[in-house]
Amino acid sequence: MMNPDQSLRSAIQQTVQHLYGQDVEQLQLQPTNAEFEGSHTLVCFPLTKISKMKPEETAQAIGDHLVNHSGIVARFNVVKGFLNLVLHDRVWVEVLHDIAANKSFGQLPVSGREIMVEFSSPNTNKPLHLGHLRNIFLGWSVSELYKAIGYTVHRVQIINDRGIHICKSMAAWKLYGNGETPGSSGIKGDHLVGKYYVEFDKNYKAQVSELTAKGLSQEEAERQAPIMQLAVDMLRKWEAKDPETVALWSMMNGWVYDGFEATYRKMGVEFDKLYYESDTYLLGKEEVLKGVEAGIFFKKEDGSVWVDLTGDGLDQKVLLRADGTSVYMTQDIGTAILRFRDFPKIEGQVYTVGNEQEYHFKVLFLILGKLGYAWAKKCYHLSYGMVDLPTGKMKSREGTVVDADDLMQEMLEEAEKQTRELGKIEGLSDIEARELFEMIGLGALKFFLLKVDPKKRMLFDPNESIQLQGFTGPFIQYTHARIKAIQRKAATMNIMDSGVDFSTLNSLEPAERDILAVLAAYESKVMEAAQHYSPALIANYAYELAKAYNHFYQTVPIFNAEDPARLGFRIALSAAVADTIKKSMHILGIHVPDRM
Template sequence: MDFIKEAVVKAVKDLYQTEITAESINLQDTRKEFEGQVTLVTFPYTKVSRKGPEQTGGEIGDYLKIHLPEVAAFNIVKGFLNISIKDSYWIDKLQTEILDDNFAVAEPNGKRVMVEYSSPNTNKPLHLGHIRNNLLGFSLAEILTAAGYDVVKANLVNDRGIHICKSMLAWREFGNGETPESSGLKGDHLAGKYYVWFDKAYKQQIQELVEEGQTEDDAKKNAPLIKEAQQMLLKWEANDPEVIDLWKTMNGWVYDGFDVTYKTLGVSFDKYYYESNTYLLGKDIVEDGLAKEVFFKKPDGSVWINLTDEGLDEKLVLRADGTSVYITQDLGTAQLKYDDYKMDESIYVVGNEQDYHFKVLFLILKKLGKTWAQGLYHLSYGMVDLPSGKMKSREGTVVDADDLMADMFKTAAETTEAMGKVDGFAEEDKNKLYHTIGMGALKYFLLKVDPKKRLLFDPNESVDFQGHTGPFIQYTHARIKSVLSKAGYTLLGSQNDTTELDGIERDLIVSLSKFPEVIAEAALSHSPALIANYVYDLAKTYNKFYHEKPIMQADEERQKQFRLQLSAASASLISRGMGLMGIEVPERM
C-alpha cells in the first residue's frame, strides 16, 4: 500500500505544513469487525494537527477520499482511520498482478547471503533436532532467494574431534570388522551404534574407578577409554596413517548414509565445508591474534582471550598441547567462507544451546578486525521435544531422523486410508501421496512455530486434515485443482467483466495481495514461520470462500469465471508458499 503512504505524506504536509517520511507511517490491516482493508493510526499526527485523534483522522480521511481515486470510503474508530479501497482496485490487482506468473518474484538486490545449516557430526545419524535445523536452513535459503538475494546453501561437516575418535575407537575395539554391507545398517547408523557403545563402556570404567576411591571428576579424566580417544586425536592431527585410514573409511560410510537422509528430507547444499580442512587455518588465526595481542598465552602454553569487559568470560582458543577447540575451527571456517564468497551476510542455523558460543565467536572476529563480522548472524532455534520427553543421543535414546520419516509415511498412510481419500489410486500413486503428506506434515509442524521457540512435536497431531497442519493446506490445494479441472479452466480462456465484489471475495484478494510483503518480512526476520502461517490463513480464507460462494453453481458465467480466477490464484500462491518451506502439494488427494 505504498500509494496510501505517499498520499498520507502529502496530506500531512498540505493540512499541517509538516514534512514526514513514508517509512514513519504505520499502516495496519483493518480489524475484522470494522469496515475497510487498511488502517492508519492517527495518534502520531495529533501533535502537528493540534486536534484530537478522531478529528485528525477525519481530516486525513477527507483528503485521501478527494486525492486518491482508489479510496471508496473511510470510518474512524477513536485513533484509527479505517480505509476502504474500491473493488475495481482489487479486481485489477488480481487480474493484472496476482495471476501473473511473476507476481512476488523479487528483482535481484545485489546482496549475497550464505546460510549454513545441518552441520552434522560424523559419529552418529541425524535425529529430530537435525530435522528442524535442516528444514529451517533450507526454507530460509528459499525465502531469501525469493526475496532477491544471491544465496549459498552451506553444510559444515564436523568430521574431526574427540567425539569422532570415540566412535572410531569403539569400532576398532568392539566392531570385529563390521561394515554397512555386513550389518545391513546405513553407515551413519553403524557409526552411531559404536558411539553409544563407547559411552556405555566409558561410564562403566568411570563407575569402577569411583568404586576404587577416585572422585567422579578424576575418574572421568583417568578412564582408559577416554585416554585412548585423546591419544587417537593426537595421532589423527599428526597424520598417523592407520588412524587416518580408519577415519576416511568410517566417514565414507557416514556420508553415504547422510545422503540418503537428505534426499528423503528434500534438502540440498551448494557447498560443503569440512572441519578437518579448517582447524589448521584456525590455528593460523590464533597465531595472528597473539601477535596483535588480542589473545594471550597462559604459563601452561594454552591460548585464551579475555572477554570480561564485554560481560563474558575468558575463552580458551587453543589447548596447551596445541590441539584446537571448537572456537579455533570456527574462526578458521568463518574466514574461509568469507574468502570464498565475500558474502554480505552469513547465517548460522544452530540450536540455542550454542548462543554463548556464537556471541564469543562473533566478538572475537570483530576484535581481530574482520569488518565482515558485522554481517554474521546466529539463527538460534529452540529444541524439539516429543510427548515422551527430551532426546539424549549418547544414551542411544535419540529419535532417529530416518525412523521418524518412515513413521510419518506410515501415519500418513493410515490417516489417509481411514478417510477414504485414496480410492481409485494406483499403488505407486498412493505411496507418492503418503510420502508427500507425511513429509508435508512433518515439515509444516516444525516450521509453523517461531524458530526461537521450543516446540513439542506430536506426529499424530501433525497429520490432522482439519487442524493447523500441512495436510489441511495440501488438501485445500488438491480441492482447488479438482475444481479447476472439472471446470476445464485455463487462464487464457478466462474472460469476465466483474465490477463488484462480495466481502469474502474481497478478503481473499486482499490475502493474496500480501504474499510479496510476507516474503520480504520473512527474509528480514529470518522466520519461515511467517510464510507457514500466511499460507494457512490463505487456505482458511479460500475454504470460507469455497463454502460461501459455490463456483459451479454461480448465477452468471462471468461470476463463475471470476471465482475460477480467484481459485487459480489461490492454488498458485498456496503451492509457491509451501514450496518456500520445501513442501510439495498434491494435485489430487
C-alpha cells in the same frame, strides 16, 4: 496496484499534506478488525498533534477527503480514533489482474547480492535426530527466503569429523565390531556408527564403576578406563596421521556420510558445499598465531593463546591450548575465513545453530572483527530454541532421543493410513500414491516444526505432530489440491481459454475481497520474514490464505456465477491463491499435490 497499501499510503500522505500542511513519514496503517467494515484502518491518534483536532474529527476529515479525491476509497467509518477504509471493488479487481499477470509475483528481482547459510552440521558419531530436523528445515527455509528476496544463496554445512567423539565409536567398533559394516549388517551407516557410540558408552561406564569399586576416584577411573584410553590413543594417532587409524576413520566417517546423504535425500535437502573441520582447523591456528604477532591475542606463560574480551563485557577466552592444539573456537575462525575466500562475493554468513551456543557466536564474531574482517558485522547467528518432548528434554542416555529417520517414516505411514481411510488413493498409481504419502507426511512434519517462532523453545508432541487437520501442512496442501480440481473442471469447460477479461467487474463478494487483501500482502510478508529470519511468518501466512480461500469456497459456489467475467474472475482468483500457496510452501521446503 499489486499492493493497495502503497497507493493508499501515498493517498493518505497527500491528504494529510493538503489538510494540515505537513508531511508525515510514519503512517499507522493496519488491517481492519473483522467486526468493522473495511480492509485498511488508519490509526489517527498520532495525527491529532498536527490536526489540532480530536481523533474522531481528524479521522472524519481525512476520510471525507479520501472519498472525494483519492479515487480508491469508496467509503469509510470512524470508530474512536480509527478510520476504517473501504476500497472500491474495482481496485481489488485490478489487484487480482496485476497478480495474475505477474508470473514472478512474490519473487523479488535478482539483486546480485550473495549470502551463505550454514545449517545441519551434525557430529559424525550418531544419526540425526529431532533437534537436527528443526535446524535443517529452518536453515533450508531461511535460504529460500533469501532467494525470494533476490539473493544468491550458498548452502553449506560444517562437518564435525574431528575429535574424540568419532574416536569413541572407532574404539568400540574395533573392540566389539567383528568387522561389521553397513553392507554386512543391513544397518544404515550413521545408525551403525551410532550403535558403536552407544556401545562405547556402555562399556566405558562398566569399566569406570569396576575401577571405582577397586578404590579409584571417579576422576581417576574415568581417565584410566581402558576403552577411553584406546579412544584417546586413537585421537593422538589420528592427529599424527597414523595410516591405520586414518583409514579406519575415513571408513567409518564414510558410512556416516552415506547415511546422512540418504536422510537428506528423503528430506529433499541438499548443500552446495561441505566444509570439514579436519580441513579448517589448521587455517584457524595460523590466523590465531598471526593475531598473536599483531598483538590482538596474547600468550600465557604455559604457551596457551588467549583473547581478552573484558573490554566487550566478556571474559578471556582460550584459542590455542598450551600444547598448540586448537579448540572449537579456533576451528570456527578458520572455517569462517576459508568461506569468505571461497566465496568472495558473499556479504555475510548465517549460522543456524541452537541457542545454547549464543555465547560462542558472540565471541566468534567479536574475534573476527578484531582480526580486521569487516564482514564480521554481517555474520548472524540464527539461534533457535530446543525441541522438547512431553517427557521433557531429549536425552540420549535415557533413550528418549527421537530419531530423524524413524520419525519421517512414522509420518509417512500415518499419512498413508489416513489417506487410505479417506479413500483418496482411487485412480492413483502405486508410485503416485507413494509420492503423495511422502508429500503429506513430510509436509506435516516440516510445517509442524516451522510454524513456531524459531527463537522459542517448542514442544514436540508426537500425537499432535501427526495431525493432518487444522493448522497443519496438509490442510494447506488440501486447499491447493481443491483449487487444482476447480482448475481442471474449468479447463474442461474451456472457461479460461480465451483469456477472460474480468476488468469490467465492479462488485465483489466479501469473501473475495478478504482473499485479495491477504494475497496483496504476500510480498511484504516475504520481506518481513526474511528480515526476521522467520519461516514461521510464512507458515502463518499460508495458513491464513488457505483459510480465507476455504471460507470463500464454502460460501460462494464458483461455477454458479452468472456472467463470464465473474466466473473468469473467480477462476483467476483461485489460480492466484493456488500459486501463492505453492510459492509460500516452497519457501518452507514443502511440496503441494494437485490432488489429495
